[in-house]
Amino acid sequence: MKPMGPIPRWFTAEGGMLLLGGCGAASLVDEAGDTPLFVYDLDIVRATIAGLRAAMPDVLHLHYAIKANPYAPLLEAMAGLTDGFDIASKGELGAALAAGMAPDAISFAGPGKRDDELRAAIQAGVTLNLESDGEADRALAIAEAVGVRPRLAVRVNPDFDLKGSGMKMGGGAKPFGVDADRAAALASRIIAAGADWQGWHIFAGSQALDAGAIIETQRETLALAARLSDAVGQCPPLVNIGGGLGVPYFPGDEPLDPRPIGLALEEAITMAPDILEESAFAMELGRYLVAEAGVYLTRVVDVKESHGERFAVVDGGLHHQLAASGNFGTVVRRNYPVAVTNRFGAETVPEPVTIVGCLCTPLDRLADKVMLPEVAPGDLIAVFMAGAYGATASPSAFLGHAPALEMLVEA
């Protein structure tokens, strides 16, 4: 028997059936017409954002990194719930604009922006987070060619990382941004070239559950922004301090309390050097805003036994939820939280069960030797923590199965 991650606190049941947006999971599947189905509960997103806003300084902008989940109806809702979008491609630019986000509240980061992407972003009036001197040259040349004054920020590769983060984006040699010791020179150069300088983008890491580490990183980030701005001699219109707030996926993970982070950030902003006095500050979050709101529903096709072990085979799998299979950026496979939707909260049976996807590969394992209530063909399995990096971060064409359905719900 192996443990699984914690089921997010938001979920309840009625008559043993998991509720999503006030509806039974099975009736949502009926409405969608098939499984597998991703359900995103907008009320959970709203509550998460409300909790975060209550914890954070009033002046802080909340940006949504849409790569976490670009499902169009969710994006439309997020345009009203957040203060800006962060994008990473021309495709995401189109999605962000279609969702109704104002161009001047959109910023575009990514180490490999092609000329056609730079052109589309400059023409649309979104901010480019410059990743290198070479990219700056290309952006300035394209802006001149199209006759638009470009909105340009400088992405900084900080000399520190976010301790305990799942993904380190700073500290040492990195493909992201410009090394801190060259960032001010680049900003001065683009200002001199006549660009509309937007400030700094400093992203040290993501998916951290240690509030102390996040607080420390945010302090370092503000100090770095102030140092760089002093060197430029101008107040940066915006300091994007990155994200970093993690969510609990695995056994032993504890949800992060944003309140001490907000208090410390308020103090850090208040105490910040004068050069930042007129600056706006933004935090850029993806999974923190949406991961807990999503559930992946997949139907049990077969229950079988092999050499004394019990397997439940479902009609979904890693082609829709690669991260839950443990095959995306993790070294050791651990179990996401899962449940039998139609026996939610029921007593577990004594024998563990392994939930495997329908793909013909041993990699396709959604839960390894977990304790669950009875599982039978026809049952719906819920894989939680599916609101971020699910459908679009998985190899959906693998083995020729249909893509998962998606649905946004609210009570």
Added chain:
Amino acid sequence: MKPMGPIPRWFTAEGGMLLLGGCGAASLVDEAGDTPLFVYDLDIVRATIAGLRAAMPDVLHLHYAIKANPYAPLLEAMAGLTDGFDIASKGELGAALAAGMAPDAISFAGPGKRDDELRAAIQAGVTLNLESDGEADRALAIAEAVGVRPRLAVRVNPDFDLKGSGMKMGGGAKPFGVDADRAAALASRIIAAGADWQGWHIFAGSQALDAGAIIETQRETLALAARLSDAVGQCPPLVNIGGGLGVPYFPGDEPLDPRPIGLALEEAITMAPDILEESAFAMELGRYLVAEAGVYLTRVVDVKESHGERFAVVDGGLHHQLAASGNFGTVVRRNYPVAVTNRFGAETVPEPVTIVGCLCTPLDRLADKVMLPEVAPGDLIAVFMAGAYGATASPSAFLGHAPALEMLVEA
């Protein structure tokens, strides 16, 4: 500096430009209209299959597991080059039939076949490799309902695995097939129910580079097939002995010589017990047939330096070639073979370079600190070993970039 895997022996250059199907890589990109581009060289596929056929016993059927690469023009060619297709979903059924493969030369394996998939397969007249007693019950009921005598084989979970294989599909508790000690009973039951029994499917593992281990596994597979057939009391029409032949991806990997495997298999078939005398035998291969024939071409967007390390940023990445980034089923990241197409064979420069994809994540690394000739923006990078588990085994929608282009070439 870190080593990379061996560039497949097929590739040459002309005037310093990598040739693919007799054409320069850059001109193929011009023809396709953009990068990233997967190019599959049909001549290499043909040569690989010819070499394998020459090595293997004449009686052996070669099947292609289309999950490795279902690109439609390639599938059409494979229908003429192989003796059967193995599929894993209703979507692949459609692709196999569209490619012109005869239904009675198609077999369908997969632990989570849904009722609609069983129905489509039975109506099309393809063979189902049954994965469990429960699936057998469903298949028989559906066959009766649609009024078709179903072609059913039994997939066996063997008590042995393929030593040294990248993916073990047998030995111990597995979600695939029926445990060996119950397989004969299932075959007898479906025969008694009036089904058209097709024999056995025994797949012990894949991606092995140790000829001795493959030979040993094939002997065990034939012995198991004979034992099970004796218990049933009937000669199996077909014994699918699985695949297992690997390809060299990584530093130190040596290409497999199929000749000793063929000689040993010839002997094993010749010496097989009488119950297999009338049986046909098939080997089911995916990546062995196509991996070396594929090259992923991606253009350098930026070359930058960070803390003394050199990075080349390309316009492709893990959204098209997840396996090359080391994020799909591998614990330790190792380098696939890569080259600068327009300086193929040129002298390397002294400083290593890290090739990263365009995605805004530290996971997107296509080659880590490799020694290459000069690399500059605009250059085309070739990632080899991209013919199998590339485009369809990668999260193509991740970060909103366009899917890769694909092209089949021949001289």
